Amino acid sequence: MTDERPKYLQIVDDLRRKIASGELPPGARLPSRPEIMRDYGVSNTVALRVGEILKAEGLAEARAGAGTFVRGRPTRQKMTRAFTLRLEMPGSSGPDEMERRGHRIWSYDSRTTVAPSDIRERLALPEATGVEDVVRTAYVYSRDDEPVMLSTSWEPLALTRGTPIVMPEDGPHVGVADRMLSIGVVIDGCTELVEARTGEVEECAGLKIPPRSVVFAIERTCYAQGRPVQTADIVLSAERYVLEYGEPVRSR
Amino acid sequence: MTDERPKYLQIVDDLRRKIASGELPPGARLPSRPEIMRDYGVSNTVALRVGEILKAEGLAEARAGAGTFVRGRPTRQKMTRAFTLRLEMPGSSGPDEMERRGHRIWSYDSRTTVAPSDIRERLALPEATGVEDVVRTAYVYSRDDEPVMLSTSWEPLALTRGTPIVMPEDGPHVGVADRMLSIGVVIDGCTELVEARTGEVEECAGLKIPPRSVVFAIERTCYAQGRPVQTADIVLSAERYVLEYGEPVRSR
DNA sequence: TCGAATTTGTGCGTATGTATC
DNA sequence: GGATACATACGCACAAATTCG
Numbered sequence: 001m002t003d004e005r006p007k008y009l010q011i012v013d014d015l016r017r018k019i020a021s022g023e024l025p026p027g028a029r030l031p032s033r034p035e036i037m038r039d040y041g042v043s044n045t046v047a048l049r050v051g052e053i054l055k056a057e058g059l060a061e062a063r064a065g066a067g068t069f070v071r072g073r074p075t076r077q078k079m080t081r082a083f084t085l086r087l088e089m090p091g092s093s094g095p096d097e098m099e100r101r102g103h104r105i106w107s108y109d110s111r112t113t114v115a116p117s118d119i120r121e122r123l124a125l126p127e128a129t130g131v132e133d134v135v136r137t138a139y140v141y142s143r144d145d146e147p148v149m150l151s152t153s154w155e156p157l158a159l160t161r162g163t164p165i166v167m168p169e170d171g172p173h174v175g176v177a178d179r180m181l182s183i184g185v186v187i188d189g190c191t192e193l194v195e196a197r198t199g200e201v202e203e204c205a206g207l208k209i210p211p212r213s214v215v216f217a218i219e220r221t222c223y224a225q226g227r228p229v230q231t232a233d234i235v236l237s238a239e240r241y242v243l244e245y246g247e248p249v250r251s252r
Numbered sequence: 253m254t255d256e257r258p259k260y261l262q263i264v265d266d267l268r269r270k271i272a273s274g275e276l277p278p279g280a281r282l283p284s285r286p287e288i289m290r291d292y293g294v295s296n297t298v299a300l301r302v303g304e305i306l307k308a309e310g311l312a313e314a315r316a317g318a319g320t321f322v323r324g325r326p327t328r329q330k331m332t333r334a335f336t337l338r339l340e341m342p343g344s345s346g347p348d349e350m351e352r353r354g355h356r357i358w359s360y361d362s363r364t365t366v367a368p369s370d371i372r373e374r375l376a377l378p379e380a381t382g383v384e385d386v387v388r389t390a391y392v393y394s395r396d397d398e399p400v401m402l403s404t405s406w407e408p409l410a411l412t413r414g415t416p417i418v419m420p421e422d423g424p425h426v427g428v429a430d431r432m433l434s435i436g437v438v439i440d441g442c443t444e445l446v447e448a449r450t451g452e453v454e455e456c457a458g459l460k461i462p463p464r465s466v467v468f469a470i471e472r473t474c475y476a477q478g479r480p481v482q483t484a485d486i487v488l489s490a491e492r493y494v495l496e497y498g499e500p501v502r503s504r
Numbered sequence: 505t506c507g508a509a510t511t512t513g514t515g516c517g518t519a520t521g522t523a524t525c
Numbered sequence: 526g527g528a529t530a531c532a533t534a535c536g537c538a539c540a541a542a543t544t545c546g
Contacts, residue, residue, distance in 0.1 A: 006513080006514060006515090007514085007515080008514085008515090032529080032530060032531085033530070033531075034529090034530080042515085042516095043515060043516045043517070044516085044517075044518085045514080045515055045516065045517085046514085046515070046516090048531095048532095049514090049515095051531080056308060062530085062531060062532090063523080063524075063530085063531080064522065064523045064524070064530065064531040064532065065522075065523035065524030065525070065529070065530055065531065066523080066524050066525075066529090066530070066531085067524090067529085067530060067531080068530085068531080076447075078445070081497065189498070190498045191496060191497065191498035192496070192497045192498050193330070193494050193495070193496050194446060194468075194494065194495040194496075194497065195328070195490070195494050195495075196448030196466050196467075196468055196490035197310070197466055197490060197491075198308065198309055198310065198466065200268070200309065201261055201264065201305065202261075202265075211305075212305075212308050212309065214448050214449055214450065214466055215448075216446075216448055238447070238448035238449060239449075242445050242446065242447050243445070243446040243447075244443060244444070244445050244446075245333065245443065245444045245446065245497045246441070246442045246443035246444050258532080258533060258534090259533085259534080260533085260534090284510075284511055284512085285511070285512075286510085286511080294534080294535090295534060295535045295536070296535085296536080296537085297533080297534055297535065297536085298533085298534065298535090300512095300513090301533090301534095303512080314511085314512060314513090315511085315512075315542080315543075316511065316512040316513060316540095316541060316542045316543070317510070317511055317512065317541075317542035317543030317544070318510090318511070318512085318542075318543050318544070319510085319511060319512080319543090319544095320511085320512080
């Protein structure tokens with residue numbers, strides 16, 4: 001054996017090859033930690049690392065007590081972003097686009113707070129004075145009873161204070177545009193900044209995907225006549241979703 | 253301490269927070285393994301894991317013998333997608349949005365060929381007959397003399413055959429919309445399917461980024477009255493770019 | 505220039521809790 | 526209930542790279 005590389009990499013490579021070749025098809029059980037230790041003659045440290053790497057690469061999935069299994073790639077859902085925005089534009093009512101596609105709000109948590117500096121910038125808020133000036137709402141969206149999207153929205157209290165829609169979940173209005181319209185704020189513009197990166201541990205845990213999976217992180221800001229009226233941070237798995245932007249094709 | 257989460261996560265969180273807040277700016281040294289063990293009262297196993305996670309998340313960079321340092325994120329360029337499309341829409345001329353932002357075509361390679369099946373589907377082409385029916389052009393875009401974007405575009409020969417714009421780089425017309433307009437095809441719709449994943453070896457090599465870096469893979473299709481007239485596969489580094497979509501804000 | 509101290513990378517052994525079968 | 530497997534955590538050792546006096 002003239003291989004200079006670390007043992008754990010050699011083993012990972014070997015298993016990766018077996019997965020790619022189909023020798024270990026999706027669902028197949030990978031060797032357990034003790035088995036790796038025996039088969040390859042290594043310590044638990046190495047066997048442990050092998051599992052961690054395969055999980056991080058999204059190739060394997062571990063279930064405590066059961067074993068480690070080859071992961072079947074999920075079919076990617078299409079998430080039509082521009083379309084969402086359009087449907088949420090003034091006049092819409094009833095379930096918004098998210099719900100129409102089988103997504104439901106799994107949980108949410110609203111509270112008033114002092115906006116952090118990056119949010120202040122996005123909402124064009126003045127210097128912080130220590131006074132609570134935004135409503136922060138953390139949503140978890142689900143599909144088929146699985147969490148699939150995390151969203152944290154921020155709305156300036158200056159806009160909503162004293163209105164019936166201070167707390168997003170109060171009342172019948174669904175979707176930002178609809179809610180804002182009900183207090184006379186017409187949302188007429190929206191931008192999304194799309195970032196892709198490996199998910200933080202908590203994000204991946206919240207989405208029930210392997211740690212460090214690739215995720216989309218979308219920064220969405222809605223405007224009314226040029227003034228930002230709501231901004232949100234949206235996180236979703238890049239393995240499960242493709243984002244669709246652009247003009248929907250009309251006649252087809 | 254009522255925190256139920258694993259120790260390594262708590263420590264990672266603490267350091268991540270310090271990095272995000274700027275308390276530990278890019279280039280700053282993170283606590284070493286012995287320091288973490290002492291400061292947080294944990295074993296080397298935990299301290300080790302903390303470093304591994306921060307590295308995997310791209311927040312830190314370790315040099316054996318020297319230490320672990322906060323990684324300076326390359327400042328992310330904003331790639332304004334919708335805007336690009338709009339500027340490329342009929343009537344525009346001169347340098348397109350890509351060029352305006354300092355991007356140049358580094359190299360390209362055009363040839364006629366038989367479209368593969370996925371492209372046939374996107375362009376709504378009939379069954380392949382073995383006859384060359386598309387022009388495939390592979391571009392490498394650069395910025396500051398560095399390759400930053402790969403793009404492969406496909407145009408049906410049925411549209412362009414016999415016109416002066418069969419080969420994209422012939423003539424003065426820059427940008428799809430402009431070129432198509434010159435032969436009477438008015439592009440009036442465009443969709444982009446945005447995917448994020450770890451880059452393939454060739455892609456990362458072409459972009460001069462580390463293997464398995466996170467990349468955007470965009471599938472863009474342009475339509476004229478509902479009929480697809482051009483489609484392209486675009487790959488760019490997710491570490492270097494953020495995609496911007498949506499209505500640009502008017503009055504500001 | 506050299507060597508000591510430090511730090512990361514790799515590897516070893518072990519223990520305990522908990523989920524699964 | 527018992528065996529198995531993963532998750533987390535403890536301990537230690539040594540090589541290679543770097544830093545610094």
